[in-house]
Amino acid sequence: MDKAKEKRLVKNGWKIGSAKEFLGLSDVESSYIELKIKLGTNLRKLRTEKNLTQVELAKILKSSQSRVAKIETGDPSVSLDLIVRSLLALGTSQKEIARAISS
Amino acid sequence: MDKAKEKRLVKNGWKIGSAKEFLGLSDVESSYIELKIKLGTNLRKLRTEKNLTQVELAKILKSSQSRVAKIETGDPSVSLDLIVRSLLALGTSQKEIARAISS
DNA sequence: TGACAATATATCAGATATGACATATATTTA
DNA sequence: TAAATATATGTCATATCTGATATATTGTCA
Numbered sequence: 001m002d003k004a005k006e007k008r009l010v011k012n013g014w015k016i017g018s019a020k021e022f023l024g025l026s027d028v029e030s031s032y033i034e035l036k037i038k039l040g041t042n043l044r045k046l047r048t049e050k051n052l053t054q055v056e057l058a059k060i061l062k063s064s065q066s067r068v069a070k071i072e073t074g075d076p077s078v079s080l081d082l083i084v085r086s087l088l089a090l091g092t093s094q095k096e097i098a099r100a101i102s103s
Numbered sequence: 104m105d106k107a108k109e110k111r112l113v114k115n116g117w118k119i120g121s122a123k124e125f126l127g128l129s130d131v132e133s134s135y136i137e138l139k140i141k142l143g144t145n146l147r148k149l150r151t152e153k154n155l156t157q158v159e160l161a162k163i164l165k166s167s168q169s170r171v172a173k174i175e176t177g178d179p180s181v182s183l184d185l186i187v188r189s190l191l192a193l194g195t196s197q198k199e200i201a202r203a204i205s206s
Numbered sequence: 207t208g209a210c211a212a213t214a215t216a217t218c219a220g221a222t223a224t225g226a227c228a229t230a231t232a233t234t235t236a
Numbered sequence: 237t238a239a240a241t242a243t244a245t246g247t248c249a250t251a252t253c254t255g256a257t258a259t260a261t262t263g264t265c266a
């Protein structure tokens with residue numbers, strides 16, 4: 001299964017459902033990807049609300065600009081761990097993370 | 104920071120707060136650990152409700168008994184990705200995962 | 207008690223994620 | 237418009253996570 005391709009499709013407006021069908025993703029896999037994209041999108045929202053650049057956020061996270069971009073664009077190389085830690089580092093509470101997942 | 108030690112402490116009834124203080128964990132780190140423990144505990148609850156052994160669950164997850172045990176006991180070597188995928192594989196919805204995080 | 211099933215813990219080679227860097231492509235601003 | 241700033245994408249050496257295996261510990265029941 002080509003995760004890079006799948007990510008590109010999702011980014012370009014494909015609904016998870018259709019991407020799932022097209023790529024033959026399992027329910028678990030597609031739900032997991034959907035979840036990561038939700039949280040990554042949430043991180044971008046948070047960052048822009050705080051008027052931070054990716055470079056500035058990267059510094060806070062002790063990561064790099066490129067990895068922040070990958071978090072926000074749902075790059076398949078990014079772990080849920082990193083996304084969640086990043087949200088927490090920006091002050092997101094567990095309840096807020098839960099809300100983001102439910103949305 | 105010794106994650107194995109921290110895990111043992113938490114397991115033995117230390118509250119996150121005190122483990123955090125004792126070990127000098129950052130807010131991000133302690134919240135992240137707390138979250139993993141919550142979801143791991145949730146997985147165990149789900150598994151036992153379904154009357155599955157760790158060996159049986161491992162087979163479903165295409166993992167091993169030892170890794171299932173590590174998920175359930177909050178072993179620091181386990182990623183959030185694996186925990187969430189495992190919950191999803193047991194049929195947990197995103198809303199239910201969100202609920203577990205909020206609790 | 208002892209045998210047996212279930213769970214926990216330790217270790218490791220291979221797999222995957224990581225920050226860093228280079229560089230491409232937007233996007234903004236003068 | 238061009239220059240400056242911000243974001244995206246590709247690659248890689250190193251770090252971390254993985255399933256597997258071995259073995260220890262715990263619980264259960266005759």
